[in-house]
Amino acid sequence: MISDTFAEAVREALDEALCDPTVYILGQLARFGTAGMTSGLHERHPGKVLTYPVCEALMTASAMGMSLAGMRPVCVHERFDFTMLAMDTIVNHIPVWARRQRLPLVMLVVVGKGGGQGPQHSKDFTRWFESLEGWRVFVPQSPAESASMMKTAIFGDGPAMFVTHREHMKKTAAFEVDTPSKIVLCGASKRHEAERYA
Amino acid sequence: MSDFVGRLRNFELRLQRMIHELHPPVHLCLGQESVPAALHRCLEPDDWLFSTHRNHGHYLAKGGSEERLVDEILGLETGVNGGFSGSQCFSDEALRFHATAVVGGLIGVATGAALAVSLRGGKEIVVCCVGDAATEQGVFWESINFAALHRLPIAYVCENNEWSVHTHISERQARPIAPRVSAFGVRVCGSIEDAVYAARHTGAPSFAEVRCERLCAHVRDMDDLRHVR
Numbered sequence: 001m002i003s004d005t006f007a008e009a010v011r012e013a014l015d016e017a018l019c020d021p022t023v024y025i026l027g028q029l030a031r032f033g034t035a036g037m038t039s040g041l042h043e044r045h046p047g048k049v050l051t052y053p054v055c056e057a058l059m060t061a062s063a064m065g066m067s068l069a070g071m072r073p074v075c076v077h078e079r080f081d082f083t084m085l086a087m088d089t090i091v092n093h094i095p096v097w098a099r100r101q102r103l104p105l106v107m108l109v110v111v112g113k114g115g116g117q118g119p120q121h122s123k124d125f126t127r128w129f130e131s132l133e134g135w136r137v138f139v140p141q142s143p144a145e146s147a148s149m150m151k152t153a154i155f156g157d158g159p160a161m162f163v164t165h166r167e168h169m170k171k172t173a174a175f176e177v178d179t180p181s182k183i184v185l186c187g188a189s190k191r192h193e194a195e196r197y198a
Numbered sequence: 199m200s201d202f203v204g205r206l207r208n209f210e211l212r213l214q215r216m217i218h219e220l221h222p223p224v225h226l227c228l229g230q231e232s233v234p235a236a237l238h239r240c241l242e243p244d245d246w247l248f249s250t251h252r253n254h255g256h257y258l259a260k261g262g263s264e265e266r267l268v269d270e271i272l273g274l275e276t277g278v279n280g281g282f283s284g285s286q287c288f289s290d291e292a293l294r295f296h297a298t299a300v301v302g303g304l305i306g307v308a309t310g311a312a313l314a315v316s317l318r319g320g321k322e323i324v325v326c327c328v329g330d331a332a333t334e335q336g337v338f339w340e341s342i343n344f345a346a347l348h349r350l351p352i353a354y355v356c357e358n359n360e361w362s363v364h365t366h367i368s369e370r371q372a373r374p375i376a377p378r379v380s381a382f383g384v385r386v387c388g389s390i391e392d393a394v395y396a397a398r399h400t401g402a403p404s405f406a407e408v409r410c411e412r413l414c415a416h417v418r419d420m421d422d423l424r425h426v427r
Contacts, residue, residue, distance in 0.1 A: 024317070058337055065309060093298065100282065101289075
């Protein structure tokens with residue numbers, strides 16, 4: 001039997017979740033694959049993968065609004081860095097509402113990897129969100145774990161940050177995620193270009 | 199003066215008399231009652247109402263309880279959010295009412311709620327109240343574009359009192375608001391009632407700007423520096 005890669009495991013979890021009428025995927029490019037995690041989902045679930053303009057603030061806020069109105073949105077940010085454009089919703093609104101009522105929603109974020117991703121495509125903000133009241137942060141470290149965590153995140157009662165790393169997408173076995181305690185520029189990129197920074 | 203406006207005016211005057219006993223920031227809507235009065239006339243129980251820091255009138259218009267609101271402002275457990283939120287950012291899930299203390303903070307959220315209503319073919323509409331200053335936030339224009347693009351059932355209501363705390367609109371905006379909204383393909387209506395009617399019966403977004411005059415300080419008993427240049 002051929003094992004699923006990390007990206008395939010996430011995609012299968014999303015595929016199953018999308019059968020629930022309240023689950024939607026939101027993203028600027030989610031229709032086109034997101035490193036394999038959303039490949040084919042638009043074709044398999046017409047109308048359930050919503051394309052957004054380049055407006056992270058609205059996209060993230062609208063995920064919160066959809067959740068208030070009874071949906072379970074999965075909001076895809078192609079790079080963790082881009083969530084910074086939506087910080088008012090992420091910091092000032094979602095945690096406050098989650099304290100008062102059910103607010104299921106998932107932010108599926110990707111940390112970039114080498115190849116010169118640079119200081120604006122490879123930062124990992126996991127520690128920030130772990131220290132912010134209101135968010136549950138998932139950092140899956142194997143394909144199997146990614147599938148179970150994704151279902152827990154989508155069908156839970158509160159906001160979830162689901163952190164994935166571009167460098168692990170094709171892995172079929174467990175791996176260790178290197179989560180820096182300090183948010184560093186070129187974080188993931190630096191790991192792949194160690195010789196350049198040595 | 200209608201029964202509702204009289205009740206709202208009395209409610210706010212009562213808060214103004216006790217303002218020194220209130221700890222949280224309290225923004226009264228004295229002088230701006232025409233907006234809540236219109237919402238009171240035309241909103242249905244299933245409609246969603248997203249509001250601002252100056253929200254007491256909007257909340258009572260949606261059927262909110264005066265007692266639970268006062269208790270919230272006083273920080274009591276019997277408040278609408280158990281005293282957690284205070285005056286300016288409380289919500290009442292059962293009434294589909296949500297307010298925020300961050301200017302423009304719920305515009306995208308309201309737009310998302312309208313998207314959810316549209317996706318499931320609901321009959322209700324969303325009303326998103328903003329002040330004139332909230333239209334200066336980028337997310338306002340992101341939302342107007344998205345609502346027009348997807349024909350969302352939402353009425354954006356701009357309560358224009360011309361002042362952002364002490365700063366006049368002439369120092370903040372180059373052009374009038376309504377023509378800019380119209381350019382995005384959102385129907386501009388002459389009244390709140392027309393905007394609500396349009397959103398309800400066309401399922402498409404609408405916008406109404408209401409001119410009003412704030413007859414009290416921006417917050418609590420803050421010095422009013424509106425006419426200082």
